[in-house]
Amino acid sequence: MPQGLSRKFSIAPMMDWTDRHCRAFHRALTKRALLYTEMITADAIIHGDRARLLGFSETEHPVALQLGGSDPAKIAEAARIGASFGYDEINLNIGCPSDRVQSGRFGACLMQEPALVAELWSAAQTAAPDVEVTIKSRIGVDEQEPRAALFALVDACAAAGCRSFTVHARKAWLKGLSPKENRDVPPLDYELVRTLKRERRELEIVLNGGLRDLDHAMAESAGLDGVMLGRAAYQSPAILLDVDARIFAAPNPAPNAIAAVEAHIPYIEARLGEGVPLHAMTRHMLGLFNGVPGGRAWRRVLSTQAVRSGADASVVRAALAEIARPAADAA
Template structure:
């Protein structure tokens, strides 16, 4: 059987959301989908506590690391540090529109400087050893016209043997819109990802942007190489439950959402002994039973009780008791 590349279905890197606790939880739902870390800045990795910043659990693999930065030398050093771990790929963030990222002159703002992007990716590739390098882009920024700027931008980096080019298929408006607005207001143009794939067929192109249901979105795979899920994978994580059977031709990881959650108990208990407040995990599972009877009380119990001193697995079980799970078959 041909091995299917993990990036065919992936979870997006999201600041404050794609924590290692969330990734462990998603791994209880899908064995094979590619998971991404939160963005780690190259200076933080080079000059800070790399062990803490790169902390993850082996169960998270296949796992990709996302880096942020605009200095090729720093990115090379950060990549060399990260390459000591068996990441599936190391990704350069070229899509984040936040003020903090802009002030560091990286993220989406780098799309105004394709020459610098080429230097950064080339430096990362030279330092990555056997680990592939990828990039996550927007279709343009501010006043750029994708009809004019997008394909020339991709052409500038298309000769670097990138593992994947993930396309968040909307522009980033850096002047005047908040990061939240940048996820909602600029209109999606998913056909732009198809344009890239047709112009550069040797690139693996992954579509990102308001995708909600892998089964319904699978038609994009007739021309593209993968689908990336951000807010849907976070707020309605059970949407990934059919991924292993539908896309990777393997048995499902778990049969019910309650079973997936309970399979994380050993991990949660271990983290609790290391000082993790229960709420650091439970904030990632609030949407697990979305729209089911009892879901509101389930969320309320977790929200009100998980932050209390000494809170443990019993809080989750108490929350689950509000749901009509029957024989645990959903």
């Protein structure tokens, strides 16, 4: 495992959300959490704009690349390319339930093909020997019995050499539920994930799925090797401010959310200078002050002004002033 990489706490790969600007913002809130890219298909990496798809800032380390695909040769090539960009981990997506993923025969539907998943893992690890390849899965799909499905997948991949598994603790229903419903409707089974760890103690097991906040995450992941937060971290990112102290016993990077935004502004200004539109960055920051006096004004300023042509970092400062004012008034 690369120096500085720990899976004790990570932020989940989320389509359309965890792009490089989101990850840079999260890095202003936690220096220790492992960050993940959105899932990127092997075909996109092989044939697409690699600089755009795979580029990231050095400040994002530790950062993992999540791959999707079902062709071992393509997964191997994508892993090799990803490793050349300097990612700290490569993760195989065996959990996404979207229609596009099903039509491409990867993601959660691969829960039904553990031997193929083991082959995919072996191909990726052989192609990128200096980067650990990990697996993120569900506990089953459709009519599968969760314990049997999860253990079959894990055991097949462990026999091939995989040692780290992140488990989203609910089934995916590929027939009858939308991708959005698959994030909420199937019941959670955290105990099954804990059982997996008790019975496969030599493996690294990380819990994911439906975790509301840091307290909930720490409670449910007791006895496991780590925990991964997804929507909670994205929609209420202020919860990340305590991760370094509570999870890693390390100093938090900022004393509060206001200081974190101020520390993040130089990144915003640098990207603006490269032609990145402001809203591409601030869209990930809207939930930072949820429940805080001025939080609604913060969201309004960013939502209405960051999309304007020529918008610059002064918009962020103006939005931040909406937060600072109630604090000053209270004093």
